[in-house]
Amino acid sequence: MxxxxxxxxxxxxxxxxxxxxxxxxxxxxxxxxxxxxxxxxxxxxxxxxxxxxxxxxxxxxxxxxxxxxxxxxxxxxxxxxxxxxxxxxxxxxxxxxxxxxxxxxxxxxxxxxxxxxxxxxxxxxxxxxxxxxxxxxxxxxxxxxxxxxxxxxxxxxxxxxxxxxxxxxxxxxxxxxxxxxxxxxxxxxxxxxxxxxxxxxxxxxxxxxxxxxxxxxxxxxxxxxxxMYAGSIVEAALVDDIFERPAHPYTRGLLRSLPKMKDQAKRLEDIGGTPPTAASLPTGCAFHPRCSFATDVCRKETPRLNSYGRSIAACHLGGSLPAFEKEIETA
Amino acid sequence: MTMDGPNHASPSADAKSIAPPLLSVRELIKDFASSGVFALAGSNPIRAVAGVSFDVLSGETLGLVGESGCGKSTLTRCILRLLTPTSGSVSLGGVDLAGLDAEAMRNQRKHLQVVFQDPYASLHPRMRIGDIIAEPLRLLNLSRRASDDRVKELVDLVKLNREHLERFPHELSGGQRQRVGIARALSVNPKMVLLDEPVSALDVSIQAGILNLLMDLQERLGHSYLFVAHNLSTVRHISNRVAVMYLGKIMEIAPRDQLFGAPRHPYTAALLSAVPVADPKVERRRQRIVLSGEIPSPAAPPSGCRFRTRCWKAKEVCSTTEPELRSDGASTFACHFPQAS
Missing domain, CATH: 3.40.50.300 (P-loop containing nucleotide triphosphate hydrolases)
Incomplete structure (x- = not known):
């Protein structure tokens, strides 16, 4: 490029x-x-x-x-x-x-x-x-x-x-x-x-x-x-990587919350809570109140964008998240 | 009536053929006079709903999909008697709603409730949440105490906090407001709930929570849904059966997996092929059925099959003979040249 x-x-x-x-x-x-x-x-x-x-x-x-x-x-x-x-x-x-x-x-x-x-x-x-x-x-x-x-x-x-x-x-x-x-x-x-x-x-x-x-x-x-989430870029990646190996828990949550056109319909996984507004931004990572992986460091420090493979993501836990299991859709 | 009352059992596949339908719509027609300053005397009325018949069984969810202008909103308003149908019948639990006067209809409203699309417009901005939820309870003539208890029960049911009761709508997020709308609809223990695009105004991450809630509530309380939406993946997720409307008529109606797996009507096939799938690999491979042209005006629908002007399979007979809805055992569809099953 x-x-x-x-x-x-x-x-x-x-x-x-x-x-x-x-x-x-x-x-x-x-x-x-x-x-x-x-x-x-x-x-x-x-x-x-x-x-x-x-x-x-x-x-x-x-x-x-x-x-x-x-x-x-x-x-x-x-x-x-x-x-x-x-x-x-x-x-x-x-x-x-x-x-x-x-x-x-x-x-x-x-x-x-x-x-x-x-x-x-x-x-x-x-x-x-x-x-x-x-x-x-x-x-x-x-x-x-x-x-x-x-x-x-x-x-x-x-x-x-x-x-x-x-x-x-x-x-x-x-x-x-x-x-x-x-x-x-x-x-x-x-x-x-x-x-x-x-x-x-x-x-x-x-x-x-x-x-x-x-x-x-x-x-x-x-x-x-x-x-983008709450005013910041939380992940940047090639399109295939976003859908196959999303690095940020928010991206993962978005993908999981989508109803599928194939697959057996089961219970959707929603991201609990609501996005914060600029006036009510939480301390640390803006996504931590809705993140199931959040730890103490997420509550205190704002994460910076880091590289994970070909992607970059702003997450303290980026490297240590469990692998994303993709539900495969076939058309 | 309390939440803990006996639940209707969810219908199993074989029970469907035996049980009488809860909601039964027959040959419903709604014309709008083309009125106003510029209307010509004797000009064609706009037939927004052009003879629609379907049933909703007890405890099931019927999805109703179609593009803007297909008449799905007019149809739901006619069922709710927010509009008076031009002809046809709507019966709920054996009572024909279309023939009722205002007073009798008011008595039936506790059986038939609605959740609207826009949670910003459908809640009174100057009423407290508690009062909004309690308002339909006046239909039941409850004591103040019983009404208050019921409101608390409902707030728990839709997973809001009791402290929300004292708040005003503007203090709540879109998802929370939609929960209020759902609590209000369920307050009178309706048998039938119409959901008019209930999640389309909400963000993706909030939609999933509302869809889950709607499905959980149905499992607990046993009411039926008519789920009107344009988002096909949402409809697929929540519905047992799905009806597809085009220009005021039902083109196809079938069990969910049947309709999404093997659509018989070309319009259904085109609609499904247009849905963007959240997978880049699928998107790169897929072949879309691209429809030409636009939805014709309901004031001057095409002769014969309404879809023929945009259909790639249309032949002579499509312009002369309107196809009747027919069943192949699995799907019911109105087409001379259906897709292979």
Missing amino acids: SDILLDVRGLDIAFFGMAGQRSVRDVSLTIARGETVSIVGESGSGKSVSMRAIMGLLPDSAYVSGSAKFLGQELIGASTATLRSLTGSRIAMIFQDPLTALNPLLSIGDQISEAIRIHNRDVSRREARERALQLLRDVAIPFPEKRLDQYPHEFSGGMRQRVVIAIAIANKPDLIIADEPTTALDVTVQAEVLDLLRRLCRQNGTGLALITHDLGVVAGMAERVYV
Whole structure:
């Protein structure tokens, strides 16, 4: 992995009024050119906030420190002009809810054209429209000529997300940050949209940061995975290693708590308790109150990320955990 | 009525054919007039539920799956009489709910309870947890003392702390709130509980605990569930039988392992193949059945089979003749060209 697109180091985020409690603590991650990386975690784990901070999308009440370099260029603290020139052209974002991401008063064609023309002033309206049409074809929207002049309310959820993807790829970005892009969609539509996203990224050599809570989506899309819990990265590994030999007890708990599509259904193993909030972070390891392996050191000291084989995990017991017994699914 | 009363035995496979169904839905239809400022006079009504029939047996869990817009929520609302069905019958323990007036329906509500999807919206923000759980108990005309005892019993049952009784919903996490919703539903000892996407608003690590609780409670108390969800792996986990809906109709209904192991309806097969599996090796190998197009509007469903516009097996006959639900002994399905069993 030579060509690093995004290099995040020691990202810290705090919000005004939180009395020094940080919502995101010391997050470091990298995404290489053409690579699909998944950031997994439950609500409140800091996965979306981290990515939004990088894009400069957090409100003024957020204090962001650390570094996030995109192709060597620092994004944290960068001027609005710098961020504007990058977002939508070199870095694009796809959000969960395609309806709120689109302007209800502009036709689809105008919205795609706008994304093209805002970064390329010399493209004529007619040319932009031609390219918008081609983009609709690229994202496999039927009857693109007719659809170009329609408005978001005339599209179904899956079609809207295709339009959002068309806008995201309009300027052939190097990196797409997709925040739960299929969570609002039905399974059959989700499968289509993920296939599309996978194909387009592969075709254009685009890096993809896929934020999701769905481990099934992770398994199908990602090459590498970062697992976040309570504002920190607790494990980073290749996708096969995450599912076969998860190093962190939280990752193991997530995998065990999933109902299976094969196997005899038996009692699920739930992770007891609830994730902490930034304001009620426990001492030591943030996961220790819910961890069945927790010892005294876990209650006192915050674990640092250590290497375990090819993975890294933030766990005091990483090496001494019993082997993870994988329940094999066959399809 | 107390928790320690005699439990209904869980149905064994052979008892199913003998025992009369607890909930019986027949030819249920619900039309919505396309109304509002822009509606044209004489325009087609939207038929959200287009003639649905099924049974739920005593002590069993029937899963109901389908994509958004398939009518599963309208169907559950009709069963609950939160909506009045256009035609058809819903009978619970032999009583036809569809024909009851408001007063008579109120008397039946203790047998039929519901847990809603969103534990943030379904609890009154200004009522204490204890009062929320106690509210349905007014149907039973209990003394204050008996009601208080019952509430404590319920809180223990759903594994909350008694100190939660004095709190307000905003002080509880999503999982805890859903436990309150379950306690409220079970407070009147219902025979039938409708679960409308009860875990889809919760985080993965919390979902498992709620699913376990629902299954434990059923084993102890013997009520039936109609479990409505779009997440197939969750449905598979909790259900004895599963019904698949598409555009207002049931496409297939079968015992759990039958439906997931050997789906007969092409739509069921497509739905199953679309579910992402949490195993990268499986994901790399798998061949998806990719459906083309979108769910048609229920205001103008396709002629013949409703699924034909997206079905890769569709032939001439599919557009002219609507397939009837038929049984092969194991599964019941509505298709001219079913998948191999």
